[in-house]
Amino acid sequence: MAVTAERGVGGGVRAHVTRTAELWKLFRNERSDPGAFYRRLAADAVAGFERRYGSLAGKRMADVGCGPGYYTEAFRAAGAVVLPLEYDPAELRLAGEPPADAVVGDAERLPIATGALDAVFCSNMLEHTPRPATVVDEMARVLRPGGWGYLSFTNWYSPWGGHEMSPYHLLGPERGVRLYEKRHGTDHKHRVGENLYVTHIGDALRMFEAHPDLVVRRTEPRYYPWAAPIMKVPGAREVLAWNCVVRFERV
Known part of the structure; x- marks a missing residue:
């Protein structure tokens, strides 16, 4: 389905640039202290979702490719009912005990009823699956009409691809x-x-555009969303975006 434009929500350019600088400082230590980096991203995610969609309290969500559960922890603290799902059991224990009620499962066959969720969240997992279109199909299947989704991935030609x-x-x-x-x-x-696949922004957007049940509301570079206009430039976005965010809704 065609992409529709959505303006960025919240904060001015200065606030966005400050956030980018702070994230860069945390990212430089991501290998030695991943918790600080990912908990900051999780807090940002909660704040952004609540600006766009209202309170997360009571919302039924899936955290697809949850890893050790940084995002699940933040969503639950905001009142959401979250199913954390991870393909690799070892990833669940990277920060100690796995998140409560975590499910070991495949994003290509989500163990979730059709139309059961208000929201689906998938951070930095798409480049680790051989069939990304199937993952997108599954996210669409489990969302109720009007539900929303967040997908981010590291594009291959970015500095960290x-x-x-x-x-x-x-x-x-x-x-x-x-x-x-x-x-x-x-x-x-x-x-x-x-366990790592060449993933391009253009290919991902074409998957969404071809999907009859999904509409893309916004695409942006994850760490500097103030630079969203570059996402409209094929080629340049593959190099400059670093990490691509797709915000979408089920229709």
Whole structure:
């Protein structure tokens, strides 16, 4: 379904730039202190959702690809009823005990009834699935009409597209990986074609545009949403966006 425009909500340019600077400082220590970075993102997510959609209290949500549960924790603190779902059991324990009632499951086959949710949240998971269109189909299926969704992913040509292999990934998924492994060894978490896949913003937006039950309300770079106009420029957005956010609704 066609994309419709939505203006950014909340704060001026100065506030957005300040947020970007703060996130950058936290991101630089993300490997040694992931909790500080992701809890800040989770708090931002709650604040943004409540500005757009009202209180989260009582809302039925899924946190798809929840990892250790930073977002689930924040949504529950705001009063939402959250199902945390994660494919890899080890990810659930990265910060200690997994989130309560977490489900080990596949985003391509969500263990959720059709139309059961008010909202679905999926942060930085899409680039880790071989069939992203199926994930989008499943998110549409479990949302009630009028429900909303948030999807973010790291686009391949962004500075962090190769995750720990960055910036070697910019040389391509084969050549870049070979050079990275030659210099740093083969003991790395993410492997292209196994648990990390080349994901482009243009391809993702076409998936949404082709979906009969979803409408995109806004796309933006996650860490600097004030630069949303770059999302309208094919090519440039693949490099400059760093991390892509798609805000959508079920119709």
